[in-house]
Amino acid sequence: MTAQARVEESPRDVAPRPSIAPMIALVGRPNSGKSSLYNALTGGEARVGNFPGVTVDILEARIALKDGTAAVVADLPGFYSLEAVVDPATDEGIARNFLGQATAEGRGLVVAQVIDATQLALGLRLTQELKARRERLLVIVTQRDVLDREGRTLDVRALEKAIGTRVVLVSARDAASRDVVLDAVTATLRAEETSEGVDLPRWDPSTLAKRVLSDAPTVSAEAARRRTFTSRADGVLLHTVLGPVLFLALMAIVFAAVFLVADPVTSFFDACVGKLRAMLEQTLGTGLLTSFLSDGIVAGAGTVLAFVPQVTILTVAMEVLDASGYLARGAFLLDRVLRLLGLSGRSFLPLLMGHACAIPAISSTRIIRDPRERLTTMLVLPLMTCSARLPTYALILSTFFAAHGAWFKAAMFVGLYFTGILSGLVASLVMRRTATKGRSLPLLLEMPAYRMPQWSVVARKGWQSARRFVVDVGRMIVVVAAVLWVLLKVPAPGALDTAPRGGPPIEHSVAAALGHHLEPVTMPLGFDWRIDVGLIGSFGAREVMVGTMGVIFGIEDASENPSPLSQRIRNATRPDGSPAYSVRSALALLAFFVFACQCMSTVAAIRRETKTWRWPLFVLGYTYGIAYLAALLIYQLGGALHLG
Amino acid sequence: MSRACRTGDHALIVESHFQKPMANSFALPGHPGVVATRPLEPDARLAAVSPGMAVRVVAVSQDREVAAWLRAVGLSEGAEVTVLRRAPFGGPIHIRTSDGGEFAVHRDLARSVTIAASRAPESDRGPRGRIA
Numbered sequence: 001m002t003a004q005a006r007v008e009e010s011p012r013d014v015a016p017r018p019s020i021a022p023m024i025a026l027v028g029r030p031n032s033g034k035s036s037l038y039n040a041l042t043g044g045e046a047r048v049g050n051f052p053g054v055t056v057d058i059l060e061a062r063i064a065l066k067d068g069t070a071a072v073v074a075d076l077p078g079f080y081s082l083e084a085v086v087d088p089a090t091d092e093g094i095a096r097n098f099l100g101q102a103t104a105e106g107r108g109l110v111v112a113q114v115i116d117a118t119q120l121a122l123g124l125r126l127t128q129e130l131k132a133r134r135e136r137l138l139v140i141v142t143q144r145d146v147l148d149r150e151g152r153t154l155d156v157r158a159l160e161k162a163i164g165t166r167v168v169l170v171s172a173r174d175a176a177s178r179d180v181v182l183d184a185v186t187a188t189l190r191a192e193e194t195s196e197g198v199d200l201p202r203w204d205p206s207t208l209a210k211r212v213l214s215d216a217p218t219v220s221a222e223a224a225r226r227r228t229f230t231s232r233a234d235g236v237l238l239h240t241v242l243g244p245v246l247f248l249a250l251m252a253i254v255f256a257a258v259f260l261v262a263d264p265v266t267s268f269f270d271a272c273v274g275k276l277r278a279m280l281e282q283t284l285g286t287g288l289l290t291s292f293l294s295d296g297i298v299a300g301a302g303t304v305l306a307f308v309p310q311v312t313i314l315t316v317a318m319e320v321l322d323a324s325g326y327l328a329r330g331a332f333l334l335d336r337v338l339r340l341l342g343l344s345g346r347s348f349l350p351l352l353m354g355h356a357c358a359i360p361a362i363s364s365t366r367i368i369r370d371p372r373e374r375l376t377t378m379l380v381l382p383l384m385t386c387s388a389r390l391p392t393y394a395l396i397l398s399t400f401f402a403a404h405g406a407w408f409k410a411a412m413f414v415g416l417y418f419t420g421i422l423s424g425l426v427a428s429l430v431m432r433r434t435a436t437k438g439r440s441l442p443l444l445l446e447m448p449a450y451r452m453p454q455w456s457v458v459a460r461k462g463w464q465s466a467r468r469f470v471v472d473v474g475r476m477i478v479v480v481a482a483v484l485w486v487l488l489k490v491p492a493p494g495a496l497d498t499a500p501r502g503g504p505p506i507e508h509s510v511a512a513a514l515g516h517h518l519e520p521v522t523m524p525l526g527f528d529w530r531i532d533v534g535l536i537g538s539f540g541a542r543e544v545m546v547g548t549m550g551v552i553f554g555i556e557d558a559s560e561n562p563s564p565l566s567q568r569i570r571n572a573t574r575p576d577g578s579p580a581y582s583v584r585s586a587l588a589l590l591a592f593f594v595f596a597c598q599c600m601s602t603v604a605a606i607r608r609e610t611k612t613w614r615w616p617l618f619v620l621g622y623t624y625g626i627a628y629l630a631a632l633l634i635y636q637l638g639g640a641l642h643l644g
Numbered sequence: 645m646s647r648a649c650r651t652g653d654h655a656l657i658v659e660s661h662f663q664k665p666m667a668n669s670f671a672l673p674g675h676p677g678v679v680a681t682r683p684l685e686p687d688a689r690l691a692a693v694s695p696g697m698a699v700r701v702v703a704v705s706q707d708r709e710v711a712a713w714l715r716a717v718g719l720s721e722g723a724e725v726t727v728l729r730r731a732p733f734g735g736p737i738h739i740r741t742s743d744g745g746e747f748a749v750h751r752d753l754a755r756s757v758t759i760a761a762s763r764a765p766e767s768d769r770g771p772r773g774r775i776a
Contacts (some may be wrong), residue, residue: 086713119744119745188755230746332736335736443736445736
């Protein structure tokens, strides 16, 4: 069929184009068991579908139907309604847009609605909407095993008759359910569109659910156990005092796991990258090309790998918390506190995780349902004190505050952490009234019954997040690493003539030339060209600040042992012989590091999640802006107070 | 008396009753529970309902789109709702609807939900329908 013909006919009347495989769109309320069913249908295989105009990942997989033809299974985000869309960026809006596009494409489309049998009435509300839209609908009721154990039955025939749609009852954890669903899909695809001409549904979801779902003849022990388990667990986990304590303890464990479990894996990757770099030098010699490959490309790839364990562990932890039903409880407990800041309970976990590393935290913001809140959380995450800031903090403190005791330094560290948190909260408060202002989702959060997560689903999500990170974020990190290598290692044109002889090669680099040019701008902050070069070097990743400063001051391995570097920095002088740095320039530099988003990986991750350059550039702009102003204020105020 | 003030008074009453009703409230389904008998004022709001009480939603005063979304989620006129607990620090309210859904409802939203005494028979107050 030609495109011309398609335009003339209304999309509804178009027969499925043979070139496009029919699509099975899995829809349903959040927590309806969609992910489990998707896993059962596809065996866990998934790729992120490429759907224009859709800003969240919709997973899809190709499967073979029983008659040998291919079909695409798409896993839509969970949503409650297609009619009531508060904001097009919510999961509701995305789903509506997606189904509209799929219909317009004229491909065979089966909307397979997944309903949790234990919440039949709630699921049937959505069925009603889907019927009204005249979608080619198939209703898949899951949790059959739960009904069986409780001795309850669902009258599938009566339900089919009442709603005028094919219904199957399965258990997603049962291997046989795949065939049952696929048979029903084939039958639905072949069937004439039964919804045409049928009256719009007039049945009441609650009444119908009561009619078709029998209660257990006697309340079995199993049913009683399941029904009271959630209540009982909530009695403890949502207790006024115990609840928050347990929640914080659990968060501490997750936080520690991200740090501790990821660490050995990261060191292993580090060792591998080190070996690779050594091998490169052995085979290619120590020329400029080797340096580019080794210090630029391979080191950049190493940075990517270093984040992978953290990203994976955090994704798995979030998935387990979410699928078990606990995440909603944590949000319930903390909601009040975060509402003060224009956020909600769901933002807590990403913000906490940001203290380990902003990159996994940014992908973990997917648990926040409200699109504006999710965006706000992402935008303030770079202000949290991530672990990559610590080496620089340590270097500055040990260089300029060596005379003060350990307690003083500890207090400074705590102060720096709190400055980060406080500025993040203020920033979110300001953004919710400016950059990300707008209506939020109604303040209602479903509290699903506690459930054992399905491990195959958890494993799939962990694997996907790792792969997604390497492919999408990793590419950009490597590119930036390559560019920075050029800046730091390639001699600037003419620099060899003007710069003093005998200094380290970095003094002739493009970055050094830039640093000298930047000096007038950063002089009011107390930074000279050397710190500027460090800041240029750490633009891509703030953890390289110490190493870059080491190179500038001619100290090998400054990252491992920074004390000789401290000595050199303290003794550094200006061209006129006066000390180059003072306590107030140190404080200004600390302030700069608190605020500036010196992390291309974070920028790349935000770009990845928002699918636009607007927000990552906004983050760069506002964090560097605040960083500059804060450093300026501190240095100038320090001068006025005759500090150092 | 202004509404805000009245809600405040109720909140105080609720805090003092908070622990006790929840402590031993794990009745089995169908087990006779006790419907709280505190009289409801006309135009009472969900925000002022004490934990353990079963009530019926009379109206949701939100704009049309939001009300439609709430209806789709499961909170709308006619819904039988049991308040289970309140989050600490004046946070959301944990409710269960007769359709079997459990939700955390923010106070601001709960203040826009007008309620009346429950009409439903005992067995209709949710599949896990226990009432403190």
